[in-house]
Amino acid sequence: MPIEAISAIIGLVLSLLIFSYLIGDNPLFRSAIYLFIGVASGYAAVVIWHQVLLPRLFQPLLSADPNQLLPVVVPLGLSVSLLAKLSPRISWMGSFAMAMLVGVSAATALSGAVIGTLIPQSRAAMDAFASPTVGRLLQGIVMLAGTALTLAYFQFSATRAADGSIKRSVIFEFLAWIGRVFIAITFGVLFAGVYMAALSAMIERLSSMINFVKSFLGL
Amino acid sequence: MASLTCPNCGRDNPDFLDDCQFCQTALRREATLNIGENPTKKSTGELEGVLPDWLRDARQQARDSAEEEAAKEASKPKSQKEEPVDLLAGLAFQGASDEEEVPDWLSAINPVQDKKTAALSKPKTADEDQPSDFFAQFEQSNQRLVDTSPTIPLAGDLSQEEALPWMSGSTDESKKDELTDWFTQTSAQSSEPFPFDTGGTHSGGLDNFNPPNSQESFDVTQDRPAASQQPEDLSWLHELEKSTKGQPPATPSGDMGWMSNLDPSSGTQEDLSWLNNFGGTPTPASAPESQPEDLSWLNNLGGTPGTPLPGEPAAPPAPSNEDDLGWLNNLGGQPLTSEPARAPSSSSEEDLSWLNALGGTTPAPAENISSEPAKEGDLSWLNNLGGTPIEPASTQSSPSADDMDWLKNFSETPTPAPAEPAPPQEDLDWLNTLSGAPSSEPSSVQPASSSEDLTWLSNLGGTPAPASAEPSTPQEDMSWLDTLGGTPAAPSTESAAFEQPEVPDWLKSIGAQQQSAEPPQESPYSPRNTAPLSEDARQEMPDWLKSATEASKSTSLPPLGATWPTSEKPVEKRKLDEVPFRPKGLLTPYQTQNEPVADTGQAVPVDETVFSTPSDSTLANQDVDALFAVDMPDWLSQPAPAEGEASISQADIMPPGVGDDLSPVDLPSWVQAMRPVEAVINETSAVSADQTTEREGPLVGLRGVIPLAPIGSAQRPKAISLKLQATSEQQAGASLVEQIIASEATAQPLRISPFVASQRALRWGLAAVFITVLSVMIGMGTRLMPISAALPAEVSNASSTILSIPEGAPVLVVLDYEPSLAGEMEATSGPLLDQLVVLRHPSLTFVSTSPSGTGLVDRLLTNTRIGQPAPDGLGYQLDVQYFNAGYLPAGLAGVRGFTEAPQAVLPSVKEKLFSEFAAVILITDHAESGQMWIEQVTLAKQSDPALANQQFLVAASAQAGPMLRPYTSSKQVAGMVSGISDAARYEFVNNSRPGIVRSYWDAFGVGLFLAIISIVLGSLWSLFTGIRARRAEAEPG
């Protein structure tokens, strides 16, 4: 039996086990997901090993070239220190590596947020009014209003009323309410997109299963 | 002499006794009037002759005041029938607290601590925490005794509002409990005007046991049940309170009131006039409004009106302790005129201030006492313990001297002569016994509590406020003992001077036997006996105290000596401890006449101590601090004595000879009439006869006084334990913790509600419909649903961008989606890749920022037929036409590095510069990945002009398309194919290649239709059921 057929049979069985979750949580579903978690984690570890650790850490260590060896000494020490995280008593030893990781991550996230989203999205909101036509202008106004009012909705600062209740001003609440309408519309569109993706996945799964059965039965 | 065996303790008793001298159990069934029994009428008119002169005078005075009472009677609508509820209810409560080994009246004091403490924050809560207070019955009658119309509405207010804790508690449903319910009735009664108040001559004693008709009650006295002892005590104390407050309505009514309840024709009213002298002076009828609230009816019990203590410190802390001590304020008779007015709503003062100025105060001080803040009241009562005479005291009319000499021993209360006829001096001996009575049973009912229970004792004997402010310290305990030991001396010497010759024979015999029976060293009045006293304390001991201690060594009053048990000292001291709490002891005069019970003898020394105060309590107060230097003896912290110990003390109390000397005489009718048996009958007529015998507490030995069934209500008072004084909130919290612990221990059963079941059915139904319908559609392989050839703008731009890519140019394909959406992404990207490969034959380099993405490359090329060999596919081969560069780690940083130096980040990539890629095709299922690549490529273009012509195309999942569309409008993305709907059109335009979407299209349409129908119908159903559920919740009940 070809390897593709074996893969198809296993995939068919596992797909059925997963679909059994629609009936309810059951041992078959559990078996499938635990098997899946193990295989997926193992595969990810293999990819990390072959794609990152081996070429970037261990191959330079094995090479006698000091130019390659020197840059990996520090990451090697930091990486090994991470193994201390497996024991709570000495986990502090791995904090240096995690501190560097968090620092770089924070800088990356910050730059990504500013350079990647804040500025480009703001520019895009402005560009909608460049060389405006009637339709484009209308679209730009609506999008601009949606952007501004959605941003306004998330205003966190509020004031404490005389009766002790915390609220925002009436005008602010009205603008925020309109912003919520934009948010609800956005979520509605996104939800529909997610559903189409899920439906596509179901169709793909059912299609592959049925096609395999057809081919297996010679239909 | 024949003896009767006690059915309770089985010990022999003289046959003339109705009650067991050891356990107070009724020996003769017929001699006991039990609850529910009707008393037999007996005429006691012939006893008139045996009455002492002072009693005849009192009767005469009663006659004089009878007309005045009758005049007032019309204005008193209140039915006296209801009055006795207090007493019997109090008794019922005592019996209810069956779990305690201490007398309930004592147990009722400790809860006051909780009540007071809580009252400081929220009085209402304090009410519910307050256990039924034994002294509340005094307060009840006390309010009734209060005269004048102003007090009538006040009483009403008190009953309805916060004045009395148990009253307010009774009005609060949330705080409702058995006790407060019962008290609600009493409070309601107290709010009613009293018939004989105005005149002030007919309110008091008999209010507590007021029979429906005096004749009947008169008869009742014939067979007095043992249970009626306590009511007697209480009623008598009411008179005492009135007199100490000096209220005209109070003092005379104290005795005349109850006499008025007797049948005037019985001619026995005047028998009780002697009681007018208790506490002495009648005062103007203006009763302070606060008096009905508190139990200060014994304020002047000590007798002497006092002056404000010089430099008396401010209120001490520790309110809980103050509660205990407050009622003893001025026990020595020191007034508290300097103390600020007490808040009427203070719930604790009612319970404890009843003994304020027990030493005796003038009416004005009494008012102040009743209105003083509890914190000061706790301590200042000591000031009067010595009964320091003050200005008002100097005004005591000498005419009363001969009559009131006995009162000096009792309390040096100023008693204007005209107000009350003086009783003959021979009364004084039994009054000494009367004053000592309290110490009798407390010894047998010593609270099994810590020294906290004994803290009230620490002030007995004139401890100044600051000293007693310290809650229940050993010093306090010792101080009261030291002073207590001393205080009796002065009166004892005084009484010895003039009492002995005039002691009645029956009392003399008692005194003689007691003197012979008990050595002076065993007198409880010796400080050495009561507690170790430091030498310093002795040095600073006031003269009167020293003299008292000296005198106590040599002098022992006949009644004292006769009745004092020879038991060990701790027992004696405990007896002393209980003095202020033993109102029963104050009633011994009646007992001495008809039942020589141990109470009589035991009570003597204590009341001597309390009531016969030395002349300079101020000195005593100053010396108390020094007295405090003594450590608390062990016995003070010992638990309550066992019942056995009580019986022992009682056995000692009653020497055999005493009974012989006392001839069994018929009880005077006026004494019998005082017993509120009728009240018992009235209140418990609906209750089955309860013949249980009290084995502990002040009612020890009494039978049938406490019906098992509730009195006056369908609820029984709650038993309050002295050992744990937890508020209801604390108890609720404790129960909650217990519940939580219990719930953790027990397995939680799986609750499958119908709603959950319907959810499951809905899930199953939806799953079955979707899988079945879609499977049928896919299995049939229909092509019924046409595809539009009109391309969206983004798709059209993507198609045209493909045409602009140079032939055979390297193209970077970012495979950035998860296996979960592999099917959709392959279908979505298929037309784009197919058109690219077919028209431009590029060299494809695949990278992925997802570890699992690298494994999807071959699958993508296979399913899109790009990797399949010709003729079915396009024949692209790995590492020839396409390269799987693998996983690009570090996310954004990796992408950034890849856009700067691709080969440096991924050595497997052949292109050294990012600009070598003619186009970048991003196949992604999540917008963040698209944003990351779009933004980094945009940044690279800004820094590298060579990237200006590089095209960026996106094949996105339907869930990511809407989020990436803004980038298409911003021209950062040249074209985009989003989801199956776009891919279907693109594929249709691309000659239906590779044909993946087409195979999904019909099923996709049916699936969307099912989803739309399901959501619409299901949402309407949810809306309907939700509205119906909300309406159901909104409906009352």
Added chain:
Amino acid sequence: MRYLTAAIAIASGLIVLLGYFYPLDTLIQLRVMLTDWVVIIAAMAVLVGIANLVLVHTDKIRSGEKNSIYGVLLIVSLLFTFVAGLVFGPNSQFMRVAIDAIIVPVEASLMAILAVTLVYASIRLLRRRADVMTVIFLVVALLFLIAVMPTPIGPVPGDFLLLQFLQMFSDGGARGLLIGIALGALLTSLRVLIGIDRPYGGN
């Protein structure tokens, strides 16, 4: 120690940040070097995380917790896949089978389940939250699905117009949401770079 870790985090973060904003060669080289180090650290963290996964389930099996037997399946499959991958490589036939037979089918099936669960959630939404926004949310979702729904007569008339109209609103809302999220991420990262938040065990 906590100050040292904080200093390391702040210094490395600032270097990378400046490297992004100031394309100076020195800063770029430092940023690339730090990025390479962190990539290696993150890769090692994956192995540590997998070890933690194994330890967690081993502990559950040892303590006999409920359903711990499935942990055996997880550990065995994980170790088998990892060892086989180390031996044969990630592009080997064995790894392709692991992907095609297990990973993709299971993940796709889990995603497919959402086609039912999302409908179920939508049905119950009005029972859980019956307000104007919920109605708008559902109506827009339905209109969008209707607009893209294939029918036997072809696309729904006016589908383009409807989609563009809805996307006109959703694009504005999405942009506002993205900008807001960017602001939140900006401040969150700043707290870390300033040293206020130290999730690396520094506080």
Added chain:
Amino acid sequence: MALVIVLIAALLLVAFTFLRRRSPAVLRPIQAFERLSHAIGLAVENGTRLHISLGRGNLFTARGGSALAGLAMLRRLAERTSVSDRPPIVTSGDASLSILSQDTLQAGYKAAGADDQYRATTGRLTGLTPFSYAAGAIPVTRDENVSANVLLGDFGAEAALLAEAADRENTHLIAASDNLSAQAILYAAAQDPLIGEELFASGAYVGAGPSHEASLHVQDVLRWLVILAILVGALLRMVGVGF
């Protein structure tokens, strides 16, 4: 331009942090956080667990911000639940994030004086791919006596599986994600969804300190600066001014 924004934000953050130490912030009520406090109290009282899932946010992407926000809230939740005899379980789909979650848990317990309560196995990596992570978190919801699930971080469509599992177990679900698709899913599937940037406000609403409150105020300031900039830029674009 970007650096200016960062510097302004940093200065405002420091300034508001000191200001907030004097006067606490007044923030608009968010029902989800009120429910969260209630759920924490219930979990501590009835001896059940809190399941906190930090998502699969890669620390090397812009989604790392959501991961850091989840960790900031985890720290506070760890302190508040340290008195419980059943410590919370933290799941994540990223290896680095799982290690950080363990560090944060340990630090939280130490701050609460309950170091011995910490168990390394309470911070778990349940999977390295989105759905393997979700599949590994589903059994936690079912088997660990969980009374409330808190999803804070980067989630995708797999959030629907977690919401489904929570719904099946009738446990409370408070969810927030920086992924808009996940937000749309959670908006329909969760009892108390947190939308948009409310995820980054979680620390301030659970009392993580004045710096978190200051962050929200800085966000508000920047928010209006951005709105103003967009409006002005749009007007300039309309009149043909390019930049």
